[in-house]
Amino acid sequence: MLNMGGPSTVSETHDFLRNLFSDGDLIPLPFQSVLAPWIARRRAPQIEEQYAAIGGGSPIFRWTEAQGDGLSALLDELHPQTAPHKSYIAFRYARPLADEAARRMKEDGVKRAIAFSQYPQYSCSTTGSSLNDVYRKSRAGHFSGIRWSVIDRWSTHAGFIEAVSQNIEAALQKFPEEKRGEVVLLFSAHSLPMSVVNRGDPYVLEVSATVAAVMDRLGHANPYRLAWQSQVGPSAWLGPQTRNALKGLARLGKMRVVLVPIAFTSDHIETLYELDLEYGKEARELGMEVHRAESLNASPVFIRALADIVEQHLKESAAGSPPTSVQMGLRCPGCSNATCAHQKSFFARGGDA
Template sequence: MLNMGGPATVSETHDFLRNLFLDGDLIPLPFQSLIAPWIAKRRTPQIEQQYKDIGGGSPILRWSELQGEGMAALLDELHPATAPHKSYVAFRYARPLSEETARRMKEDGVKRAIAFSQYPQYSCSTTGSSLNDIYRKSRAGLFSGIDWSVIDRWGTHPGFVEAVAQNIESALGKFPEEQRGDAVVLFSAHSLPMSVVNRGDPYVLEVSATVSAVMNRLGHTNPYRLVWQSQVGPSAWMGPQTRDALKGLARLGKKRVVLVPIAFTSDHIETLYELDLEYGKEAHELGMEVHRAESLNGSPVFIRALADIVAQHLKEKDAGAPPTSVQMGLRCPGCSNVTCAQQKSFFARSGTL
């Protein structure tokens, strides 16, 4: 289960930020090995305070493990031919990093594994970065002897869509019935630099497809928009920013909003601090009533969806399907990342070097 992760304790914040800013797939920087540690050190006090404000660390590992255990238990029933199933978490920037996960898998004698992205929508900067990391670690011998396949995107899976829609309905239910239909459903996803978008990254398209599927499930009962959060640095990023959208809606007289994290599968700093504390406070000051749809966290519907996604993948593999999707094999038209090409070839060969 591949994800970016988050520091479980406040003291892990600096290492998390250093790892994040060193990742050229996520944040390309000039002289990255020199500049990234400096940025991490400079930002650490501010981000440490944010983790203190949400309870002393990120809950993403706890939720990932709970989701994985529930998924594996269901898989034993849904696809007994490959039972017993076991889930492992591999974070990109926080523990457990891929090195630790590789050690655990080796100790358990794992010979067959699925690299299952926990980003529902594909981006080279998220799923791509995690897959690049597994490829590099495999070249270093850490994941030797494993037959790999990949689940790289699943943003329109009916179970995922249903889980999100149910949480939106619960949030809409907090408004008086006579006001409910006027509430704006504001889907918020992590933004991307326009340089990444313009080279052909599919993320924006895939997030849009998720939003469309969710609104179809809801019957288009409410007006909605897709907005973007978590911009870093001065360069141009995908917009509008969530904060600016809330201000704009208030100016237009739209004071009732359901805020929906649409690219995150569990709570972490971008939901608990950025959406709940930061934007929530600003919206309140604007006279708005904002309710955030809960993250998927321990949703049984979502955990069942994860199991269904993997079970279908295994059945397709049994029927002779290739180890990766057709879409994963296509590089962005503007891609110049050599590792990306090597990684795609590696997984297309089931992890054979």
């Protein structure tokens, strides 16, 4: 289960930030090996305060572990011919990192594995970065002897869409019945640098497809917009920023909003601090009534969706489907990262096992 991860304790924040800013797939920086540690040191005190404010660390490991346990138990029932199933977490920037997952898999004698991205929508800076990391660790011998396949995206899977829609409907119930039709649904996803978008990254298209599928499920009963959060640094990023979108809605007299995290599958700092404490506070100061749709976390509908995604993948694999999707094989038109090419070739042949 591949994801960016987050520091489980405040003391892990600096290492998390250093790993994050060192990743050129996510945040391309000039002189990255020098700038990344410097930025991490400067930002750590502020980010440590934010993690302290949400309970002393990110809950993303706890939720991912629960999702993986639930997924594995369901798979044992749904697809007994490949049982027993076991999930391993490989975070990109926080423990457990990919090498730790590799160690545990080796101890368990794993010979067949699925690299399952926990980002519903594909981006080279998220899923691509995690797959590049697994590829590099494989070349270094950490994942030797494993036959791989990949689930790289699932942005419009019916179970995922249903889980998100149910949480939006629950948030709408917090508004007076006669006002619910006026409530704006403001979908919020992690932003990307425009340099990534402009080279042809599919993330914007896939997030938009998720939003469209959710609105179809909800019957287009409410007005909606898509905004972007978590911009870092002075370079141009995809907009509008969620904070600015809320201010703009207030200026237009749209004072009731449901905030919907649409690219995050469990709570972490972007939902618990940025959306809830930071943007929510600013919106209330503007006189707005804002409620956030709950993250998917331990939603049984969502965990069943994860199991269905893997079950279908296993069935297709047994029927002779290639280890990776057609879409995963296509590099961005503006890609100049040689590692992406090597990684795609590696997984397309099922690894080196």
